[in-house]
């Protein structure tokens with residue numbers, strides 16, 4: 309195996325174009341499309357496929373492919389004033405905006421805001437773009453003794469906590485599912501671990517006072533079309549669950565939920581409502597569209613690849629599972645044989661704790677232990693690193709496999725589900741030793 313088409317970088321697509329006879333003008337157009345105007349410096353699956361399409365259809369198809377994916381300059385109006393796309397981002401769609409970073413750009417222990425993926429189901433609210441706090445309130449109603457409305461300043465006066473927390477889209481890794489499933493074709497970069505500051509959700513809920521009937525929250529954001537999900541009261545009352553007001557020390561950026569968003573540590577990103585303005589405490593599980601059917605739900609039992617079980621057999625996806633990322637070396641790096649190379653990355657385990665990360669350079673025949681750096685707080689990712697020496701020249705793949713404290717490890721092949729959620733197949737990085 310060499311690199312999958314999903315892991316192609318723009319340089320790779322450019323090489324393909326050139327190898328297939330694209331001249332200066334076409335290459336100029338490709339460069340304009342992918343970087344000069346800062347729209348995209350890296351492109352996702354759609355464009356990678358378009359790039360491959362060139363093999364049969366001629367270089368123009370690649371450029372048309374980019375436009376055909378809704379990456380027309382006009383679609384970028386929806387991101388005006390939001391700072392999107394971030395430089396070097398792999399952009400999957402402009403409206404709604406979805407983009408991620410390749411793993412070698414996620415090397416920091418604390419992900420800078422400039423490298424945090426963005427996942428939107430709808431538009432970014434006007435309030436977030438203009439940073440308008442007039443008439444903004446967070447209301448808490450439903451199964452509470454006293455319905456409450458908190459202004460931004462009210463929230464700011466409650467005790468503030470700062471935590472490093474992993475945010476990961478349930479669909480991260482979706483492009484690696486076989487057979488392919490629909491939806492944004494995330495590669496591996498819809499995950500990050502930034503530093504979030506805000507109030508404990510439980511402080512806000514306790515101020516309103518939960519009734520005995522309270523079992524679930526329905527959370528509501530200001531984006532349209534409506535995207536609303538919820539979490540059980542138990543998880544809401546956990547001391548780690550936050551309403552964040554700041555990301556990496558700054559008020560939330562528009563794209564990440566200004567003025568307030570939820571952080572539900574260890575759980576899938578979709579539970580972390582952005583642009584939060586209403587919490588409805590419920591006496592039953594939240595029943596919005598994104599809580600039902602196949603949306604953010606996984607089969608209650610393992611299914612054969614390609615098999616879609618009946619809706620009644622689907623269960624709400626909650627915690628993430630054990631995973632790791634290789635952030636160095638970068639794919640296709642040239643390393644010197646006989647000289648130790650530093651291999652490193654991150655590991656995390658949803659509600660669990662990471663116990664060890666092993667690495668292999670021979671397709672899993674031999675494994676080597678790595679050094680783990682535990683995070684400063686629960687629910688942040690661990691660092692891991694090792695020195696590896698490739699004795700001879702040739703093609704190698706670095707594989708990483710994380711284990712949690714109960715012995716769960718990452719699988720070698722991706723178990724399948726209809727929407728491509730919770731993908732945690734081991735990460736493989738190809739390198740060459742010379």
Ligand SMILES: Nc1nc2c(c(=O)[nH]1)N[C@H]1C(S)=C(S)[C@@H](COP(=O)(O)O)O[C@H]1N2
Nearest residue numbers: 425426427428429477529577578580581582
């Ligand atoms: N209001 C609202 N909240 C939302 C979403 C959304 O579309 N609307 N997307 C969710 C999903 S699916 C994910 S993975 C995370 C992504 O957070 P980020 O964009 O800050 O990385 O936000 C979640 N919160």
Ligand SMILES: [Mo]
Nearest residue numbers: 477478577578
């Ligand atoms: Mo997500």
